[in-house]
Amino acid sequence: MANDAKPAQQRIDQFFSGPGGRADSWRDLVEAAKTWSRGGDRAAYDAALSALAVTEEFHGYPGLHLMTALKEAAAAGDAATSHMLSARIAQALQTKSFRQHASDWSARDEGNGDVPDLLPPTLGPSAARRPYFETLIVTGVPASNWPGLLAEWRRLRRPVDAFIYEPVVVGSLEDAFCAAMLNPNLAAVVINEGFGLRSRHDAPVLRAMTAAMGLNEESDASALRLAHILNRIRPELDLYLMSNRDVEQLAGNPEADVVRRVFYSVEDILELHLSILEGVQDRFDTPFFDNLKKYAQRPIGTFHALPIARGKSVFKSDWIRDMGEFYGLNLFLAESSATTGGLDSMLEPTGNIKKAQEKAARALGADRVYFVTNGTSTSNKMAVQALLGPGDIAIVDRNCHKSHHYGMVLAGAQPLYVEAFPMTEYSMYGAVPLKTIKQALLNAKADGRLDRVKMIDLTNCTFDGHIYNTRRVMEECLAIKPDLIFLWDEAWFGFARFSPFLRRRTAMGAANEIEAWMRDPKSVAAYEKQQAELGKNPADEVLLKTRLIPDPRQIRLRVYQTNSTHKSMSAIRQGSMLAVKDIEFHTVEAQFKEAVFTHASTSPNQQLIASLDVSRRQMELEGYGLVANAMEIAFAIRNAVNTNPLISRYFRVLGADAMVPKDYRQSGFTDYLAAGTNWSSALKSLNDDEFCLDPTRMTLVCGTAGYDGTSFKGLLASRYNIQVNKTSRNSVLIQSNINNTRSDVAHLVRVLAEISGEIDRGLTKGGANAKVDFDAKVNSLMKDVPDLPNFSHFHDAYRGDAGTKTNEGDIRGGFYSAYDAAGCEYIRLNDPEIDRRLKNGPDLVSANFVIPYPPGFPIMVPGQVITQETIDFMRKLDVKEIHGYDAAEGLKLVTTEALARMGKPKAAAPKLKAAS
Structure with a gap:
């Protein structure tokens, strides 16, 4: 309809607007209705209702009945009813009471006094309720028949x-999208045949998306085509096909593998209903947690080494009973060795x-998943030890x-370190450019060492939110060495699986896309075409500039992903998952099991395992909405900080244009909140750019307010009860997650406004001297920043026969050099001896890891030759926490004499004389 064009464009474009944005739209409608009911302008209400009606078609509540009632009240000029009904609907949506109370679905105010259950179960009575x-329902039935169809369901x-x-009915592929x-x-989709392609609404951005998918003709509106589209954007949804044709042939079609079940026409409508419930039940089931609850209710006699099990040692004690009262009985009933x-x-x-x-593997798009109860630190070490020797x-x-x-130390593997692009102004690193990784592979190939390069090990996303183009990295590296193993540390990025925008940037998301590409016959043609263009023996310069296509016939797809489930999902601290998609896993399964035996506790925490199980359930059933809300919260924070006249004077959240250099944003994307940005332009960036910025991770610059990151983090925690994760010299990292609410945003913004106001008043009252001191501090934090040191090289004693181009080293040998006390020495950081040796030799060689917090990365590793830039960086550091460095003793170094002995055979031990 022509009059729907503008509202559709406005609302559908704004995909960044999640549940909070929908609530805001309803709040605006209620305010407009209130104004109208008090004799104000009706036009504003009509416009708000028209805009809202477009997207409300895609929700079960308030549904066709209540939306029709709203429209009829407006058409009748009944302002009072419009106000009453819109307010009731808005309240029901905000509290989610419509999931519990049938009265919320009535157009009349029945006034039965139902109150939504908003309290946690320990803070009030909680009635049993069925999840909603x-x-x-995608159908070709005319819209005029939809009310009857809904009644039948x-x-x-x-x-x-x-x-x-509750059923939601649409009549086209675009509306289903x-x-x-x-x-x-949404948890399930029933696709009937006979629906159309085009939406009833004219939204240009929607046209752009469907065109990108190749959907241009009405014939593209096939049930199977829609199933594949929905599976790609929402793989957690159960899909059902209803056909009145040859269902046997359709069910046997390999392309129907994304469909849970195929039905013939409407002959088995009850079976379809039961199948929908069964599909949700399959995701709802938590095998370990369900069993643990049953175990806790059984009478158990415990004669094993866990006195706390069943709780008798706690609740019968006069001295620790308070712990039992704090945690509750079930915690102890569910404990066992x-x-x-x-x-x-x-x-x-x-x-x-x-x-x-197995359920977690399905949820993450992996072949298998391991639960880990010692954090992702252990997941990473397990993977490295199992896959490298x-x-x-x-x-x-x-x-x-x-x-x-x-992990490299434990495995005896040799790391070949590559450097991320520096962000010197903020004392942090970004991510490693693909060109750098390819160069390392080509150098190894030139030196005859490519066969020894077994793994690419990268962090995605980084602490500060830099996301790799995982598919491009893997494809181009596989073009050079087709059997590479990829280990992606996604400790902070596990939630991204449940966003259709971010999923493509995850290890498992990209691996599944590569796997599908390999099955496409066009992949071989694309590879052979590029090979013909490159010719025989192309120069490295050409290969570095070319977006390489691997040979799909040679690829051995081997991808591992670790995620800290507790960092982005509802798991207890230290809960981690290790996801595997490795066609060669059978060749490493035995050693992988040994790695599990090496690192996993023989006494894992039962509650932690249960939380991993439950967090999977939650993300499969509501993860899509939770992640959308986390993104919306982040956008609200960015907007509130950067547009507030007072706060933005002293603080700002860095955009993608500040966090990702222009050379790595090939699409021209600048930021999520830039003018004109919508989901179409963001999608282009996510598809094409070398690096993107995770929208949920916000670098808040505080140096411009005169605070270093550590001090500001302490201020937020001690004075305002706000906790943040990470700091740099002049910034703190704020992260939104599935736990955050709009109230959290308001609290943070209010605190920043209060701090900004204090700075403002201090500068006003302090006069010229205060301004001079403030500017000097800001300049020190924002301008006088130390250069970030790159990794230099391993000392020759730890390089063996390494060639001139590659720079791997025996980090294990360097690590154990520190165990030889006589072979180590200490020199204090400001001792002139350091400067003399940097200038004249002999080399300064680190005997251990040195990791300052912040920035949190090792500026020295065992066996590394220390350079002037590293010493300069350490001398400028003003952080209190440096792992591996004792200021009183100084740097721990391997002595020149010990280095000289490296590689020489040790003297044989003297033989004992035989007893006479």
């Missing part, structure tokens, strides 16, 4: 059903832990988490 979801509800759902994008409550009696073993899972891990080379980001470096 919505099911999308509702008649299927039974009191014995474990869940309750919009519903999937805009409605986080046993792996029998219905429980399972983390080391050798065969029962409910195994089933829980002594002498193997791994190309590693020097700025990665220390667990990767220690």
